[in-house]
Amino acid sequence: MTISFDHTAHDQRVLFGTGKAVANTVVALESLGAKRVLLIADAFATVLSDAVAELSPVVARVHEIVQHVPIENATRTVALAREQGADAVITIGGGSSIGLAKIVARDAGLPIVAVPTTFAGSEATNVWGVTEAGRKTTGIDDKVLPKVIVYDASLMASLPGRLAVSSGLNAVAHAVDGFWSPRTDPINRAMGTEGLRALFPGLRALHADPEDIGAREQTLYGAYLAAVAFASAGSGMHHKICHALGGTYNMPHAETHSVVIGYVTAFNAPYASEAAERLAAAIGDGRTAAAGIYALRQGVEAPMSLKELGFKEDHISEAAGIILPAIPPSNPRPVTRANLEALLRAAWAGDLIE
Numbered sequence: 001m002t003i004s005f006d007h008t009a010h011d012q013r014v015l016f017g018t019g020k021a022v023a024n025t026v027v028a029l030e031s032l033g034a035k036r037v038l039l040i041a042d043a044f045a046t047v048l049s050d051a052v053a054e055l056s057p058v059v060a061r062v063h064e065i066v067q068h069v070p071i072e073n074a075t076r077t078v079a080l081a082r083e084q085g086a087d088a089v090i091t092i093g094g095g096s097s098i099g100l101a102k103i104v105a106r107d108a109g110l111p112i113v114a115v116p117t118t119f120a121g122s123e124a125t126n127v128w129g130v131t132e133a134g135r136k137t138t139g140i141d142d143k144v145l146p147k148v149i150v151y152d153a154s155l156m157a158s159l160p161g162r163l164a165v166s167s168g169l170n171a172v173a174h175a176v177d178g179f180w181s182p183r184t185d186p187i188n189r190a191m192g193t194e195g196l197r198a199l200f201p202g203l204r205a206l207h208a209d210p211e212d213i214g215a216r217e218q219t220l221y222g223a224y225l226a227a228v229a230f231a232s233a234g235s236g237m238h239h240k241i242c243h244a245l246g247g248t249y250n251m252p253h254a255e256t257h258s259v260v261i262g263y264v265t266a267f268n269a270p271y272a273s274e275a276a277e278r279l280a281a282a283i284g285d286g287r288t289a290a291a292g293i294y295a296l297r298q299g300v301e302a303p304m305s306l307k308e309l310g311f312k313e314d315h316i317s318e319a320a321g322i323i324l325p326a327i328p329p330s331n332p333r334p335v336t337r338a339n340l341e342a343l344l345r346a347a348w349a350g351d352l353i354e
């Protein structure tokens with residue numbers, strides 16, 4: 001067998017340490033030489049934000065965070081960064097908080113220090129997303145890749161259980177979709193596989209005991225690797241579906257991923273034997289990839305249908321029309337309007353996958 005690929009590794013510092021968020025954020029800002037910092041932080045993280053602001057040269061704070069980054073919030077925050085002459089951004093929160101910081105980085109050219117509080121993985125990607133007039137646009141720009149990530153598993157302690165497992169399944173989806181995304185290669189598949197090996201036991205242990213700090217660290221480590229794999233491999237069919245459902249129908253991000261990944265896996269696995277084998281091996285319960293993901297989602301009490309998340313059956317046909325042109329040609333199984341609608345209908349109903 002010959003090996004041939006074109007892989008780009010991204011330049012990023014990763015500081016990983018439970019209980020070290022404040023100290024490591026200060027280290028990160030010093031390494032950037034930041035003098036005037038814009039702090040973008042989710043409102044739930046007030047205590048951490050105050051502690052960081054006390055020890056850092058913060059000149060302005062933004063706490064209005066909205067999922068899928070509405071263009072109005074982004075424009076306002078970019079203007080604030082410029083008015084204040086900010087030279088760096090700290091972002092504390094999940095993918096929504098990091099997503100807002102990314103638009104500031106893209107438009108005002110500021111470096112980001114990211115302190116994630118979910119397993120969404122945006123901190124490890126050069127992908128930005130913004131929503132305008134009901135459509136989510138995503139793009140790639142190396143300026144938005146945070147310069148430093150500060151990982152602290154204690155910050156996920158306050159995540160409600162269902163959101164924690166959904167967010168972990170968002171990370172699973174990054175790795176799995178990376179197996180058939182447009183730029184999939186042996187390096188990002190290896191990272192995705194190692195990510196899954198950490199994520200599956202991490203999620204099971206986290207569900208069994210939400211206080212288990214080792215399980216949270218393992219899930220966070222897996223989420224980072226999965227996000228690196230996703231950033232390298234690009235958005236596949238799964239992400240294109242979720243972006244349309246999030247941007248156009250305002251579906252909750254992590255929960256939507258945690259449903260859809262089961263159905264995209266069932267759809268593609270018979271046409272992607274190597275990916276299916278890797279996935280089944282990482283799940284390790286003797287089931288096929290698709291049945292294993294279904295059982296895992298059920299076992300950790302993740303959302304099981306788009307219906308329960310509020311998606312309307314009447315929207316299936318319209319959604320398929322939006323998604324179809326975005327599906328990458330790299331997808332292993334040919335996608336038609338009919339089989340895409342069938343996939344969305346199964347995900348809407350939460351059909352059993354065996």
Ligand SMILES: NC(=O)c1ccc[n+]([C@@H]2O[C@H](COP(=O)([O-])OP(=O)(O)OC[C@H]3O[C@@H](n4cnc5c(N)ncnc54)[C@H](O)[C@@H]3O)[C@@H](O)[C@H]2O)c1
Pocket residue numbers: 042043044066067068069093094095096097099117118119120121122123125126127128129155156157158159160163167170246253254
């Ligand atoms: N660009 C990328 O690579 C990338 C990757 C993943 C997600 N995203 C984007 O990120 C957004 C979703 O991010 P998300 O799933 O992390 O959710 P989120 O940031 O929207 O947070 C979800 C909810 O959880 C709360 N929350 C977050 N962390 C918490 C914690 N530790 N304790 C208590 N509450 C907490 C938030 O306040 C919010 O109410 C979407 O817009 C998605 O498109 C982007």
Ligand SMILES: O=C(O)CCC(=O)CC(=O)O
Pocket residue numbers: 068099120122127128129130138170239242243
């Ligand atoms: O930043 C975005 O909204 C686009 C990338 C993204 O959402 C990744 C994901 O769907 O998990």
